[in-house]
Amino acid sequence: MVFEKNGYRWPQPLKGNQPQIWYGGDYNPDQWPESVWDEDVRLMLKAKVNLVSVGIFSWAKIEPREGEYDFCWLDRVIDKLGRAGIAVDLASATASPPMWLTQAHPEVLWRDEKGDVCWPGARQHWRPTSPVFREYALKLCRAMAQHYKDNPYVVAWHVSNEYGCHNRFDYSDDAMRAFQDWCQKRYGTIEAVNEAWGTAFWAQAMTDFSQILPPRYIGDGNFMNPGKLLDYQRFSSDALKDFFVAERDELSRITPSKPLTTNFMVSSVGVTADYDDWASEVDFVSNDHYFMPGEAHVDEMAYSSSLVDGIARKRPWFLMENSTSAVNWRSINYRKEPGQTIRDAMVHLAMGADAICFFQWRQSRAGAEKFHSAMLPHAGEHSQVFRDVCELGDDLQQLGDAGLLGTRLAKSRVAVVFDYESEWATEHTATPTQNVRHFTEPLDWFRALADCGITADMVTLRSDWDTYELAVLPSVYLLDRANAQRVRDYVAGGGKLIVTYYTGISDERDHIWLGGYPGAIRDVVGVRSEEFVPMGDDAGALHHLDLSNGTVAHDIADHITQIDDTATVLATYKAGEYTGMDGVPALTVNRFGKGLAGYVGCRLGRLGIAASLPALFEALGFELDQTDGSDDVLRVVRVGGVDDVDDSASHGGQPSVRFIFYFNRSRDIVTVELEGEPLVVSHATVDAEHAKGSIEPNGVIVVKG
Numbered sequence: 150m151v152f153e154k155n156g157y158r159w160p161q162p163l164k165g166n167q168p169q170i171w172y173g174g175d176y177n178p179d180q181w182p183e184s185v186w187d188e189d190v191r192l193m194l195k196a197k198v199n200l201v202s203v204g205i206f207s208w209a210k211i212e213p214r215e216g217e218y219d220f221c222w223l224d225r226v227i228d229k230l231g232r233a234g235i236a237v238d239l240a241s242a243t244a245s246p247p248m249w250l251t252q253a254h255p256e257v258l259w260r261d262e263k264g265d266v267c268w269p270g271a272r273q274h275w276r277p278t279s280p281v282f283r284e285y286a287l288k289l290c291r292a293m294a295q296h297y298k299d300n301p302y303v304v305a306w307h308v309s310n311e312y313g314c315h316n317r318f319d320y321s322d323d324a325m326r327a328f329q330d331w332c333q334k335r336y337g338t339i340e341a342v343n344e345a346w347g348t349a350f351w352a353q354a355m356t357d358f359s360q361i362l363p364p365r366y367i368g369d370g371n372f373m374n375p376g377k378l379l380d381y382q383r384f385s386s387d388a389l390k391d392f393f394v395a396e397r398d399e400l401s402r403i404t405p406s407k408p409l410t411t412n413f414m415v416s417s418v419g420v421t422a423d424y425d426d427w428a429s430e431v432d433f434v435s436n437d438h439y440f441m442p443g444e445a446h447v448d449e450m451a452y453s454s455s456l457v458d459g460i461a462r463k464r465p466w467f468l469m470e471n472s473t474s475a476v477n478w479r480s481i482n483y484r485k486e487p488g489q490t491i492r493d494a495m496v497h498l499a500m501g502a503d504a505i506c507f508f509q510w511r512q513s514r515a516g517a518e519k520f521h522s523a524m525l526p527h528a529g530e531h532s533q534v535f536r537d538v539c540e541l542g543d544d545l546q547q548l549g550d551a552g553l554l555g556t557r558l559a560k561s562r563v564a565v566v567f568d569y570e571s572e573w574a575t576e577h578t579a580t581p582t583q584n585v586r587h588f589t590e591p592l593d594w595f596r597a598l599a600d601c602g603i604t605a606d607m608v609t610l611r612s613d614w615d616t617y618e619l620a621v622l623p624s625v626y627l628l629d630r631a632n633a634q635r636v637r638d639y640v641a642g643g644g645k646l647i648v649t650y651y652t653g654i655s656d657e658r659d660h661i662w663l664g665g666y667p668g669a670i671r672d673v674v675g676v677r678s679e680e681f682v683p684m685g686d687d688a689g690a691l692h693h694l695d696l697s698n699g700t701v702a703h704d705i706a707d708h709i710t711q712i713d714d715t716a717t718v719l720a721t722y723k724a725g726e727y728t729g730m731d732g733v734p735a736l737t738v739n740r741f742g743k744g745l746a747g748y749v750g751c752r753l754g755r756l757g758i759a760a761s762l763p764a765l766f767e768a769l770g771f772e773l774d775q776t777d778g779s780d781d782v783l784r785v786v787r788v789g790g791v792d793d794v795d796d797s798a799s800h801g802g803q804p805s806v807r808f809i810f811y812f813n814r815s816r817d818i819v820t821v822e823l824e825g826e827p828l829v830v831s832h833a834t835v836d837a838e839h840a841k842g843s844i845e846p847n848g849v850i851v852v853k854g
C-alpha cells in the first residue's frame with residue numbers, strides 16, 4: 150500500500166493490547182548510559198506510559214560515519230520498551246545531520262537573507278532544497294525502514310521533527326533555483342509573475358525566470374516587494390512539504406502498513422507552514438504546543454487545540470509535544486502552577502486529541518535543553534511533577550476505559566476562521582499599522598465568544614466554515630474571487646456572518662480590491678470604507694476611539710462613509726469634531742439574500758468584542774441556548790455515536806455517549822452543574838448528590854453524560 154493522500158490511519162496498539170489513549174513523550178535514551186534504561190522503563194510503567202517517540206535527534210549515533218550504521222543500541226532499547234508493552238513512534242532520525250555530513254558537504258547548510266552560512270552547532274542546519282541533503286536523508290530513511298519494517302513494537306513513523314522550526318527561510322542558490330521552478334509552475338510565464346508581483350512598481354520587471362531572486366537582504370529601511378514575499382512564504386512551506394513527502398514516500402514504500410506523521414507547530418502565533426495544506430499529506434495530524442504564560446494560558450491552549458482539530462477535520466489527532474512545566478526558550482521560563490499539567494492535557498484531549506505526549510521523558514542533564522521540564526525531572530521520581538505525570542496516566546487510562554476513544558469534538562454552532570495566507574500577507578512591513586495583522590484578531594474572537602459561554606470551533610478558510618450557523622471572518626485580509634463568492638453564497642443562503650475590519654482587502658496576489666474596502670465583499674456587508682484610521686501612542690495623534698455602545702477601539706478603525714439601505718447601524722464613534730470620525734458607523738448588520746452579515750469596523754479587543762456580541766447576536770438572530778456555558782467556565786463536549794459530529798445534544802438528538810469537560814477560565818473558584826458521572830476531578834471537588842462541581846483556577850472536571 151502506498152501513501153493515500155487525505156487518508157487517515159492511526160497507530161494501532163501492540164499485539165494483544167486494547168486501544169488506549171496514547172500517553173508518553175520524546176525519549177532520548179542515547180543521552181544516557183544504558184544502565185538508566187531499565188529505570189526508565191520501570192518509571193514509564195509506573196506512570197502508565199504506553200508510547201514513546203525515539204531517535205528524533207539520533208542520526209549521528211545511528212550512522213556515526215558515512216554508510217556505517219549502528220542499530221544495535223536502538224534495537225536494544227526498542228526491544229526493552231516493546232517487551233514492557235510500550236509502543237514506539239520511531240523517528241526517521243533525519244532532523245539534524247551529523248558533523249561528518251556537513252563537513253563533507255557544507256553546501257547543505259542553509260543561508261540567511263544576507264547570504265551568511267548558518268553553521269552546525271545547534272540543529273536543523275540543512276536546506277530543504279539541497280539535492281545533496283535529500284540524498285543523504287532519503288538514504289537514512291531507507292536504512293531505517295529496511296531495518297525496522299518488521300519490528301512489531303514500532304507502531305508509527307515520526308518523520309523528521311518540526312520542519313522549518315529553524316530552517317524555514319533559506320536564501321541559498323539551491324533555494325533560488327527551486328523558487329524559480331516553483332514560480333514557473335504556479336504562473337507559467339514570467340509575464341504572469343510580473344503581473345502577480347506588480348513589478349511595474351519600482352522598475353522590478355523581469356524578463357526571464359532566472360532573474361527571480363529569493364527576497365534576500367535589500368538594506369535596512371527598504372521595502373521588499375510584497376507579492377514576492379507572500380510567494381516566498383508559500384514556496385517555503387511547499388519546499389519543506391516537498392521534503393517531507395519525499396521522506397514519507399521513502400518510508401512508506403518499504404513499510405506500507407506503518408502510519409506516518411510529522412509534528413506540526415499550530416498555535417495562535419505559529420505560521421511556519423500552512424499546516425492546513427500539509428494535513429492531507431499525513432496519516433494522522435500531530436501537533437506540538439507550548440503554553441503561553443499569563444492570563445491567556447487556558448484560552449490560548451483551547452484555541453490552538455481547536456485549530457488543530459479543525460485542521461485535522463475532526464479526526465483524532467496526536468498531541469506530540471507539550472511541557473509538564475517550564476520551557477527553556479523564552480526569556481523568562483515560568484513553571485506551571487499546581488494543576489496545570491493535568492488541566493492542560495485535558496484541554497487538548499477535550500479538543501479531539503487521542504494522544505497526550507510531552508517533550509521529553511527524562512529531563513536532560515547536559516545540552517541546550519537541560520532546563521526544559523520533562524516527565525521525569527532532575528529531582529527524580531519523588532517530585533510533584535512526576536506525581537502529576539502518574540496521576541495523568543491514571544486519568545487517561547480511566548477515560549480510555551470509559552470509551553473516550555471513538556468520540557470526537559462536538560461541532561460548535563460557531564466557527565472562527567484562521568487563514569495562514571492572510572497572516573503571511575499582513576506581516577509585510579509597509580501596511581497601515583504594524584500593530585495589526587491577521588492573527589491579532591482570531592484569538593480575541595475565540596476568547597470573547599467564550600466570555601459569552603460559547604466554545605467556538607477554530608477552522609481554516611479552506612474548511613467547512615460555511616456549514617456553521619454563525620461564522621466569523623476576523624481580519625481575513627486575503628480573499629480571492631472564489632472565497633469571496635463562498636462568503637456571498639453563505640450569507641445569501643441564510644448564513645449568519647460576522648466580518649471584521651481588514652477582511653477582504655486583497656486578492657490572492659495581494660492586489661487590493663478596488664472601489665472602497667472591503668472590496669471583495671462590500672455587497673455582502675453593505676458598508677464601504679474609504680480609508681484606514683490607525684491609532685497609536687504618538688503624542689497628539691489619534692490614540693483611541695470611543696464607541697456609542699461603551700466600548701473602545703484601538704489600533705485601527707475603518708472610515709465607513711457609506712452604508713447600504715439594507716444595513717442597520719448598531720454603534721457609531723463618539724469622537725472629537727475635527728477627527729472626521731464622529732458619528733461614523735462602527736458596528737453594522739446587513740441583510741443580504743436570506744442571511745445577515747455583521748460588520749465590526751475596528752479593533753475592539755477581547756473585552757470590547759464580548760461587550761458588543763449580545764447586540765450583534767440579536768441583530769443576527771443568533772440565540773444562545775442553555776447548553777452554552779458561562780463566561781468563567783469553558784465547556785467542551787466530545788460526542789460519540791454520531792457520524793457528522795454535530796453536538797446533537799444541543800439540537801434535539803441524543804448521541805450515544807458524551808464526555809463533557811469543564812475548565813475554569815478565572816482566578817476564582819467556580820461552580821458548575823455536572824451533566825454526568827465524574828471521571829476526572831483535578832483541583833476540584835464534586836458534590837455528587839447535587840450534581841455540582843467546584844473547580845479551582847487550574848482545575849478541571851470531566852464527566853461522562
Ligand code: GAL
Nearest residue numbers: 310311314437439476508521
Ligand atoms: C520543540 C522540539 C523539541 C524540543 C522542544 C522544547 O520545538 O521539537 O525537540 O526542542 O521544542 O520545547
